[in-house]
Amino acid sequence: MVAATARTRPDATALVAGDHRLSYADLDRTAAAWSADLTRRGVRPGHLVPIVLPKGVELVISLLAVLKAGAAYSLLRPDWPASRLTQILGQLDSPITIAADLPPSVAATVWTPPTAAASPPPGWRSASTHDTDPCCVFFTSGTTGSPKGALTTHRAISRLFRAGVLPGLTDRVVVPLGAPIPWDAFALELWWALLTGGTALLDDEPYLTGTGLRRAVAGHGATVTWLTSSLFNMIIDEDIDSFAGLHAVVAGGEALSPRHVRRFLDRHPEIPLCNGYGPVESTVFTTLHRVRPADCDLPDGIPLGQPVPGTEVHVLHGDQPCPAGVVGEICVSGEGLALRYVGDPALTRTRFESVSVNGRDTRVYRTGDLGMLASDGVLHFRGRADRQVKIHGHRVEPAEVEHQIEASLPVRACRVVPAPGRDGRPDRLIAFCVPQRTGDALDDALGVLRATMVPYQLPAAVVSVEAFPLTANGKLDEVSLLAATSGQDNLLRAARTPLADGAPRPGAATGQGTVAIVARVFDEVLGTSTPRGSSFLSLGGSSLDAGRICARLSALVGRPVPLSRLYQHPSVEELAGWLDQAPTRDRDHRPDSPDSSVPLTAMQRVFLTRFLANPADRTGHCLLTWVVEGHVDRAALMAAVTAVHRRHTPLRAGYLPDPSPRMLLVDIEPPPLEELPGQASVEAAVAAVRDAFDEDLDVTVADLWRVALVPVGGDTAVLGIVVHHIAFDGRSQSVLATDLGAAYRRALAGRDAHESPTPLDLTYRHCAGEANEAADAEVARRLRGAPDLVWPRPPAGRPPGAPATGLVTTAIRASTVDALKGYAKVLGTSPYVALLACYGAAVATVTGHGDFVVSSPMSQRSSSETSDVVGCHIAMVFVRLRGSMLAGDPSAVRAVAAAVAAARGAQDVPLGKVLDLTGARRGSRPPLAQTLFALQDDPVPRLDLVGAATTLVRQPYLDLPADLHAELWPGEHGELAVDVSYRIDAVAVETAEDIAHRFVASVDALVGPASWGDDDRGRRG
Known part of the structure; x- marks a missing residue:
C-alpha cells in the first residue's frame, strides 16, 4: 500500500521530523535498498526482526524495510533495561537486530541503518506478502514475570483503514506520532498516515502534550490525533484550547472520564471525539464509539461502541453468550486477532479458544474485561475479571511486577497494589514487600528496580511491611495497605492549601528567580516539598506529572518547555539552569513588557487564595452578556478579542503564590471565539452562555477569560464573556466593551486592531498601600466581636443541578x-x-x-492612567x-x-x-x-x-x-x-x-x- 502511493503520488510528504521532510518516493526507495541489504544478511519471510531505535525517520524506514523482506518487525525501546532487551531478543530469535547502539551485555548481531542515501539493486523486488502473514509483534505485560509478544497480521492493521472506520481517512491526513513506539497505538498513528497517503509527524518528545499539539497544528497542519485517556485528561486540564484546529480526536486505552469528555465537547463541539477500545491481541481497536454529550450522563461511563469492520464482539458467561443487558466476559473474534503469543503455545491455547457462536466454531480471544451488550449492539465496559490494570494507558500485570521485584530485591514476598489518582482510577503502583530479615530497610529499592524494569511498570514507592494484612475472607487487604501510606507525601498527592495573608505554602519555593518558579511547579504537581537536586522521577513523579510540569511552566515562563528537556534536566536546579541558558530558538513567545512580574494587591491575594483553596470556586467569575441583533462578522470579532487580549496585560498574566504573591506576564494565546450550538430563544441562549461558563478558570496559568457566541435565529445571537475577578472589576466592564467594539470596527475596516499593551504594574501601582499599626488597631476596635447575621426564614434548599x-x-x-x-x-x-x-x-x-x-x-x-484599563x-x-x-x-x-x-x-x-x-x-x-x-x-x-x-x-x-x-x-x-x-x-x-x-x-x-x-x-x- 505504501509502494502504491509512492508510484501515484511520489512527491507527497510521508514523514516530517523537525526541518526534514521525506517524500513517499524517497521513503519507498530507501526502504527497498535497506530491505535488500537485510535480505543479504539472512532476513527471510517469517523472521521476527527487533528494531531498537529512537522515534525518527530511520525507525520508520527500517520497519518498512523489514516488511518488504517478508518478515515481521517488533519495536523495542532503546532505554529499556538490558535484562528486558535480552529476554525479548531471545524470544524473537532473529538473525539480525536493527539498532544504533545496544548495552554491552546484550548479545545480538546488530545491523545499523546506513546514513547515506541508497537505492535498491537493479531487479530487486519485495518479498511476496499476504494479508494473513505476520506483520509485527507487540510486547505486553505477562502474569509469569516475562513479557508476552502478540504476533499480529497485515490484515489486522489494514482493516482499520477501510472507508468509514476512522475519521480523517484522506490523503490530507496529518498525524503526530505521540504514542510509545512498542505500543500498538504507535502502529495506529503511523499507518493512519502511511496507509492513507497522509503525513506522519515525528519528534523526540516521549508523548504528545498540549504544547506539542499546538506546534503540530500550527506548524504542520495536524488534522487528527490519538491520546490515551490519561493524556487526554491532562491536556484538558492544562491546555484545553490546544485541540483547536484538529478535525478529529480518538482517545482510549483506559475508561474515559465523563467530566473531561464533557469539557472537551463543550469547548470543541465541532471536533469529533471517538472512544477506542481494544486489547493488543485484537490489534489496536476492537470497537469505536463517536462520543455525544448525552454519553457523559450515563451511569456506567462512556460506551465502548460497536465493533470495527472484520471484528466481532461476544459477551460470554463461560462458553455461553449473555443476553442483551447481562454482564459477562468480553471476547473478540475476527480479522484483528493475533496469530499467537511468540514462543508460548500454552498461553496461546489458554487465551485464544474455540467456542461455539451461533452454531459455528469460532476462535476468540478472552480479554478478561467485563462488559454488557445493549439491545442496540453497543458495548459497555464493566471492569476487570482479574488483577490487570491500566496505568496511563499501559497494560500492567501486577503479578509480573511482583516477580521482577522478588528477583531483584532482598525480599521474601511482594504484593503490588494499584493506588487511585485524583479521578479515582489507578494512576501508579505501590509495592509492599516483606524483607528477608525482619526490620531490614529496603534502601535504594527504587534505584535498583529502575535499572531492571521498564518505566511504566516501576512502582511509585516500595514500602516495607512485616506481613500482609488479610480481609475476613482471607484475601489481601489492599485498603489497609494503602492506608498505611497516607502519611508519605510522595505517595498520596497533597491538595493545594490556601495562602495566609500572602505567605507561601509550606514547602513551597521561597527564593527568587527561575529556580523558585520551577520549584513551585514541582511542589504543586508532585504534592510535596521537592528537594532542589532530586529528579522528579525519584520523587514518584509519573509521565503525566511530567506533562503537567511542562504545561504549567510553559504558561508561567511564556515559552515552550518540551518534555524532552525535563527528562534531560529532571531536577528543579537542572531544569531552572536550562531555562536560564536555553538558546534563542527555544525562547519563543517571550513576554513583551519589561514589567513582566509585579506584586499582587490585597484584593487579588483574596481571589488567589480562594482559587488555591478550591480551583472549582466560582465566586470570582464575572459575567457579561449581550443580545446582538444584526450580522456578526466572526473573523472580525475574533480579531477584536485578540486585540483586547494583547492590550490588557492582566488578561494574560499568571497569578502566583510563590515566592511571594505576584503577577507574571505570560504570552498566552487569546481565548477562541467559541460558537455554541444554536438555541430557539434568547432566554435559552443566555442560559447556554451561563452553562458554558460554569467551568474552571485557572488564574495561575493565565486562563482568565472566555468568549462565546450562541446563534438564536436569523441575525440574532447572544454574546457572552466571563473574566476572573482577579483581573477584572466593575469599571473593567465598560472598558472591555468599549475596546472590543473599537477593535471590531478597525478589523472590519481592514486596519490593524492591535494597540500598545498597558503596563502590568498599573494594578499594583494604584491599589497597593502600606498597612500600619494604627490601621490594625482601628480594625480591631471597630470589628472585634461583631455578631453573626442570622437570616430569617430557612432557605428552601438547592435542588440537584440548580443554580447556586x-x-x-x-x-x-x-x-x-x-x-x-x-x-x-x-x-x-x-x-x-x-x-x-x-x-x-x-x-x-x-x-x-x-x-x-x-x-x-x-x-x-x-489616576487617569487607570481610567481605561482592565484590571x-x-x-x-x-x-x-x-x-x-x-x-x-x-x-x-x-x-x-x-x-x-x-x-x-x-x-x-x-x-x-x-x-x-x-x-x-x-x-x-x-x-x-x-x-x-x-x-x-x-x-x-x-x-x-x-x-x-x-x-x-x-x-x-x-x-x-x-x-x-x-x-x-x-x-x-x-x-x-x-x-x-x-x-x-x-x-x-x-x-x-x-x-x-x-x-x-x-x-x-x-x-x-x-x-x-x-x-x-x-x-x-
Whole structure:
C-alpha cells in the first residue's frame, strides 16, 4: 500500500521530523535498498526482526524495510533495561537486530541503518506478502514475570483503514506520532498516515502534550490525533484550547472520564471525539464509539461502541453468550486477532479458544474485561475479571511486577497494589514487600528496580511491611495497605492549601528567580516539598506529572518547555539552569513588557487564595452578556478579542503564590471565539452562555477569560464573556466593551486592531498601600466581636443541578437618584454613604438585627492612567452598622459617613489579617462575609458592533462569596438598577425580595420631605 502511493503520488510528504521532510518516493526507495541489504544478511519471510531505535525517520524506514523482506518487525525501546532487551531478543530469535547502539551485555548481531542515501539493486523486488502473514509483534505485560509478544497480521492493521472506520481517512491526513513506539497505538498513528497517503509527524518528545499539539497544528497542519485517556485528561486540564484546529480526536486505552469528555465537547463541539477500545491481541481497536454529550450522563461511563469492520464482539458467561443487558466476559473474534503469543503455545491455547457462536466454531480471544451488550449492539465496559490494570494507558500485570521485584530485591514476598489518582482510577503502583530479615530497610529499592524494569511498570514507592494484612475472607487487604501510606507525601498527592495573608505554602519555593518558579511547579504537581537536586522521577513523579510540569511552566515562563528537556534536566536546579541558558530558538513567545512580574494587591491575594483553596470556586467569575441583533462578522470579532487580549496585560498574566504573591506576564494565546450550538430563544441562549461558563478558570496559568457566541435565529445571537475577578472589576466592564467594539470596527475596516499593551504594574501601582499599626488597631476596635447575621426564614434548599444563586431586581427612580445626590451634598457626604445607610436600615428591619458588618468594594482608580484599563483596581472595606446608624434618617447617614471614613482609613489591611485581628476565623461564613453592598457608578458597558444593535443582559452570579449582595448599577436614563443576589442555600428568596423592596422604600423615604428637619430643609433650599 505504501509502494502504491509512492508510484501515484511520489512527491507527497510521508514523514516530517523537525526541518526534514521525506517524500513517499524517497521513503519507498530507501526502504527497498535497506530491505535488500537485510535480505543479504539472512532476513527471510517469517523472521521476527527487533528494531531498537529512537522515534525518527530511520525507525520508520527500517520497519518498512523489514516488511518488504517478508518478515515481521517488533519495536523495542532503546532505554529499556538490558535484562528486558535480552529476554525479548531471545524470544524473537532473529538473525539480525536493527539498532544504533545496544548495552554491552546484550548479545545480538546488530545491523545499523546506513546514513547515506541508497537505492535498491537493479531487479530487486519485495518479498511476496499476504494479508494473513505476520506483520509485527507487540510486547505486553505477562502474569509469569516475562513479557508476552502478540504476533499480529497485515490484515489486522489494514482493516482499520477501510472507508468509514476512522475519521480523517484522506490523503490530507496529518498525524503526530505521540504514542510509545512498542505500543500498538504507535502502529495506529503511523499507518493512519502511511496507509492513507497522509503525513506522519515525528519528534523526540516521549508523548504528545498540549504544547506539542499546538506546534503540530500550527506548524504542520495536524488534522487528527490519538491520546490515551490519561493524556487526554491532562491536556484538558492544562491546555484545553490546544485541540483547536484538529478535525478529529480518538482517545482510549483506559475508561474515559465523563467530566473531561464533557469539557472537551463543550469547548470543541465541532471536533469529533471517538472512544477506542481494544486489547493488543485484537490489534489496536476492537470497537469505536463517536462520543455525544448525552454519553457523559450515563451511569456506567462512556460506551465502548460497536465493533470495527472484520471484528466481532461476544459477551460470554463461560462458553455461553449473555443476553442483551447481562454482564459477562468480553471476547473478540475476527480479522484483528493475533496469530499467537511468540514462543508460548500454552498461553496461546489458554487465551485464544474455540467456542461455539451461533452454531459455528469460532476462535476468540478472552480479554478478561467485563462488559454488557445493549439491545442496540453497543458495548459497555464493566471492569476487570482479574488483577490487570491500566496505568496511563499501559497494560500492567501486577503479578509480573511482583516477580521482577522478588528477583531483584532482598525480599521474601511482594504484593503490588494499584493506588487511585485524583479521578479515582489507578494512576501508579505501590509495592509492599516483606524483607528477608525482619526490620531490614529496603534502601535504594527504587534505584535498583529502575535499572531492571521498564518505566511504566516501576512502582511509585516500595514500602516495607512485616506481613500482609488479610480481609475476613482471607484475601489481601489492599485498603489497609494503602492506608498505611497516607502519611508519605510522595505517595498520596497533597491538595493545594490556601495562602495566609500572602505567605507561601509550606514547602513551597521561597527564593527568587527561575529556580523558585520551577520549584513551585514541582511542589504543586508532585504534592510535596521537592528537594532542589532530586529528579522528579525519584520523587514518584509519573509521565503525566511530567506533562503537567511542562504545561504549567510553559504558561508561567511564556515559552515552550518540551518534555524532552525535563527528562534531560529532571531536577528543579537542572531544569531552572536550562531555562536560564536555553538558546534563542527555544525562547519563543517571550513576554513583551519589561514589567513582566509585579506584586499582587490585597484584593487579588483574596481571589488567589480562594482559587488555591478550591480551583472549582466560582465566586470570582464575572459575567457579561449581550443580545446582538444584526450580522456578526466572526473573523472580525475574533480579531477584536485578540486585540483586547494583547492590550490588557492582566488578561494574560499568571497569578502566583510563590515566592511571594505576584503577577507574571505570560504570552498566552487569546481565548477562541467559541460558537455554541444554536438555541430557539434568547432566554435559552443566555442560559447556554451561563452553562458554558460554569467551568474552571485557572488564574495561575493565565486562563482568565472566555468568549462565546450562541446563534438564536436569523441575525440574532447572544454574546457572552466571563473574566476572573482577579483581573477584572466593575469599571473593567465598560472598558472591555468599549475596546472590543473599537477593535471590531478597525478589523472590519481592514486596519490593524492591535494597540500598545498597558503596563502590568498599573494594578499594583494604584491599589497597593502600606498597612500600619494604627490601621490594625482601628480594625480591631471597630470589628472585634461583631455578631453573626442570622437570616430569617430557612432557605428552601438547592435542588440537584440548580443554580447556586438567585437574583431579585428592582430600581430606584431617576428623580429619586437626583434628589439623593442633592441630599447627600447638603449633608456633606456622598450618595454612596446615604445609600449604604438605607441598605443597613432595610437589612436591620428584615432580619431584626441591630449590629452587623457590611463589606463593600472601593475603587482604587485614582489616576487617569487607570481610567481605561482592565484590571482589579479595588479594595474591600468592612463597615460595622449598629445602633443609631440603622435608623434610616439624616442622623443615621451622618453616623454611617463616620463609619465609612474609618473603614476606608484601614482599607490596606489584608483580609486575612482583618480576620485575625477581629477573631472572625470561625466557620465558612464569618460575620465579615455575610452581606455585601456595592455602588457600581461606572458607565454602562456599551458594546458597539458595527451593523448590529446590542442589549446588555445582567445574569445572576455563578456563586457568591457572601450570603447576600446588593449592587446598584446606573441605568440608561438616570435610574439605579438594584440587583440583590443571594446564595439559595443560605437565604430564602422571600428574604432577598423583602430586603430589595424595603431598601428602595428606605431611599424614597430618606429623600422625601418628611425626612428633612428645619435646618436641613433650609440648606436644601
